[in-house]
Amino acid sequence: MEKRIREVYDDFVEAFSRILGNHPEVTDTRAAAMALIGAVQGIAVQGLLQAPERSIDDLAKGFVNMLAEW
Numbered sequence: 001m002e003k004r005i006r007e008v009y010d011d012f013v014e015a016f017s018r019i020l021g022n023h024p025e026v027t028d029t030r031a032a033a034m035a036l037i038g039a040v041q042g043i044a045v046q047g048l049l050q051a052p053e054r055s056i057d058d059l060a061k062g063f064v065n066m067l068a069e070w
Helices: 002-020 031-050 057-070
Strands: none
Touching: 002 031, 031 057
């Protein structure tokens, strides 16, 4: 089971790395992809912990809006 989870995680990292390769400010695409996956995981966990006061959608919108301003 652990091996399969790792394979799926690596597939996501590789896919995001390829996409981030087009970003002019990203120099380490693998690290950026791992950070993005970690942020999404954090949003999911916080969405569960903060419910019903804050939804996962609210948290995701807040994250995207924060990044858009930078």
